[in-house]
Amino acid sequence: MSNPTKLIPTPGQTVGPFYGYALPYAKDRELLAPGSPGSIRLQGTVYDGAGHPIPDAILEIWQADADGKVPNRTGSLVRDGYTFTGFGRSAVGNTGVFTFTTVNPGPTEEGAAPFIAVAVFARGLMNRLFTRIYLPEDEAALAADPLLRSLDPERRRTLIARRDADGGLTWDIRLQGEGETVFLDFEGAGPEGASK
Amino acid sequence: MPEEFNLETYNADPLTEDVSDAATEAAPKTYAPLDAAAESQADLSAEMKALGDAYAQALRNGAPAEIQPRLDYAPYRSSVLRHPTKDLHHADPETIELHSPAFGHMDVHALEADLTIQHGGEPLGERIVVSGRVLDGDGRPVAGQLVEIWQANSAGRYIHKRDQHPAPLDPNFTGVGRCITGADGSYSFTTIKPGAYPWKNHLNAWRPAHIHFSLFGQEFTQRIVTQMYFPGDQLFPLDPIYQSIVDRDARDRLVATYNHEQTQPEWALAYNWDIVLTGSKRTWTENEALGAEGDDHE
16 A cells, blocks of 8 residues: 555553453354364463462464464354364463463464464453464474574573473463563554553 | 343353452442552552653653553552563564454354343443444554454443442343444444443542453454543543553543434434554555455455
8 A cells, every 4th residue: 555644553451350251252262173183272371470370361362274374264253163263262260271272383384483373461461462372393493483583592482382291282471570471562663662 | 142141140250269459258238448458549649640740751851652551550550460571572473463363244243233232121321322443553444353342331330240349230231242343444332331430459449431342453463452431531530540551642542532413312322433453564465455344255
């Protein structure tokens, strides 16, 4: 588009404490049916700066399918049980644990490190946070990944999931303090970057 | 459609843990006694004023305007242990982040945009129509995307078991709606004006009336959840969540405009609120630039 009008984005606000009757929906965390071929469990715990689990956070994931294809199918809210839409939402439970049933995303480009995009919302969190969950296996791809390369090893670890014995993935979020998860700013060093 | 409200569903809410700033002691039936331990509004207002003054000074010294809320904003006490202490790390969005989940009319029924017809009777309160457009930072309509809202009823009570303040529930009002934006990015909800809501951030803390909005863009990086407010609310200067956006112009972007032209006689007051997402980081195809319908992507 030539000469687009630049508008200033509307600010975000906290999701608050009462999303529980509004945002969750049936099968929200089941990108495919549990137990179906190729399905894995993705789970983790959300912690605050004191190391306590946060019981009122809600996560969204958005990912490519197993072949690395970016889905473009409706039906995330009313799942038909067959269509992989790539989107899921999971409120954490009392112990701060979230769970998704999904597939390992494939690389979206030859040699790219596969990851799952994440948005995090919580009571007490002023604005949503973005981050990524990388699959742990392809070490060459991880080593070449532009984001991971820009992080020191200690912080880089926070974005890479652990592979569970049952084939699932475990990945925790620490909003603050030791082992603080790397959260992302896609807007660069503009005003949007000044949101800290 | 949101579920029909009944007490069983209500009590089956999975989020049953204690919440420090919305304590779950037995619901008081009258005004809560003064709590000497709680901080006063004057304490909080002084803290907010100090942060606001420091920001105004920084602006005068040439600092850029802050257009988003501060993640670290101590007057909202629950944010103290829940904000990252390290800077957000700049990343160039990659393939998946340059696209968005697709929602369509198989996901959302048209009647979900009317929050006043979800039960057997009419909800109590001031009927309103809230409408506007969702645009991206380049001014393009966000077409065929999901908008979700939730809110308190006209008495300021949420249908949520953690909301225990002694205002009545309305059996004819759940307070949840959804719609899919039109080709021009438009949305419209018919609802009831929510009441102010008391919370326990400090003594006598009241949230200005607000509607929660959840929005998707055409790219995952544009995803936001925010709150819409009503013009002229006397609680604005007192509210740490609203004031966490330290820039006055930025705060104003969350306030709807009353529109008398669209107000319907003997029926509903009209408010307008446009939402701007961040700019696109992807090169759009011609079809996208013209505005997709949201359905039948395949």
